[in-house]
Amino acid sequence: MTTQDIEELKNCLQNGERKKITAIIEKLIANNTLPVTILNDALIPGMTRVGEKMKCGEMYLPEVLHSAGAMNAAMEILKPLLLQNNVQSAGRVLVGTVKGDMHDIGKNLVGIMLKGAGMEVVDLGVQAPPDKFVEAIKTHRPAIVGMSAMLTTTMLGMKTTIEAIASAGLRPSVKIIVGGAPVTQRFADEIGADAYARDAVRAAEKVKELLAAA
Numbered sequence: 001m002t003t004q005d006i007e008e009l010k011n012c013l014q015n016g017e018r019k020k021i022t023a024i025i026e027k028l029i030a031n032n033t034l035p036v037t038i039l040n041d042a043l044i045p046g047m048t049r050v051g052e053k054m055k056c057g058e059m060y061l062p063e064v065l066h067s068a069g070a071m072n073a074a075m076e077i078l079k080p081l082l083l084q085n086n087v088q089s090a091g092r093v094l095v096g097t098v099k100g101d102m103h104d105i106g107k108n109l110v111g112i113m114l115k116g117a118g119m120e121v122v123d124l125g126v127q128a129p130p131d132k133f134v135e136a137i138k139t140h141r142p143a144i145v146g147m148s149a150m151l152t153t154t155m156l157g158m159k160t161t162i163e164a165i166a167s168a169g170l171r172p173s174v175k176i177i178v179g180g181a182p183v184t185q186r187f188a189d190e191i192g193a194d195a196y197a198r199d200a201v202r203a204a205e206k207v208k209e210l211l212a213a214a
């Protein structure tokens with residue numbers, strides 16, 4: 001993958017060009033570029049650039065939605081390729097974006113990496129309130145619960161969710177991992193999570209460690 005390919009992919013994300021981004025990715029795959037390289041070298045930095053432009057008022061919400069649509073279209077192509085190594089379930093993981101937060105691209109990526117590492121993933125979707133996590137733990141009995149938050153306001157919902165899980169008497173039965181752009185190791189420690197991961201690849205590694213220690 002050349003620097004020109006990378007720049008083109010970033011531009012496609014910025015301009016929300018679904019057809020073009022899928023065509024470029026298909027060409028790169030046909031030329032044996034690794035899906036994880038496309039993801040890490042072009043798509044994630046591309047979305048970061050969208051975020052920077054959003055922050056300084058160069059891009060507005062409707063445009064960012066188009067960017068998210070292009071990212072999702074790209075992920076549709078990469079997902080089956082990232083899952084190719086899928087093996088027998090190494091453990092069940094419940095994932096969700098917390099209450100009030102509708103960002104799901106990062107959470108979906110974490111889900112893909114977990115599945116790729118052989119985990120069974122139950123996805124609660126976005127804007128999942130604490131009681132939805134509690135009910136899902138009762139129903140699905142996961143070993144691990146993963147929470148995602150992208151806003152400084154909604155990340156506080158992770159604390160509330162951990163408290164709700166504890167109040168329901170379910171805290172000893174699960175290990176909890178948290179992540180998302182504003183989340184840090186320090187915050188994870190403060191709210192009593194068992195682990196924090198900066199990105200989806202590290203999330204899958206941390207979950208493996210948690211399962212091994214359980």
Ligand code: B1M
Binds near residue numbers: 050055147148199
């Ligand atoms: Co929003 N948004 N957004 N947005 N958005 C951010 C997060 C923001 C940083 C942009 C900015 O201002 N620079 C900012 C948050 C500021 C803050 O709180 N500090 C922001 C804002 C303000 C908002 C709104 C409030 C805007 C408004 O309405 N005025 C609004 C909130 C809506 C809501 O949730 N209630 C809003 C809305 C939206 C869209 C709907 C338009 C869209 C989301 C579409 C979707 O997800 N389907 C959107 C987008 C796309 C973004 C940015 C540009 C990109 C997010 C993304 O997908 N990144 C984002 C800017 C940015 O992040 N730089 C921004 C790519 C993705 C692969 O990375 O999600 O970080 P990420 O996930 C990573 C890691 O964080 C980690 O691994 C992933 C992969 O490596 N990770 C985990 C994530 N979850 C994890 C869980 C784990 C472990 C690791 O364990 C379980």
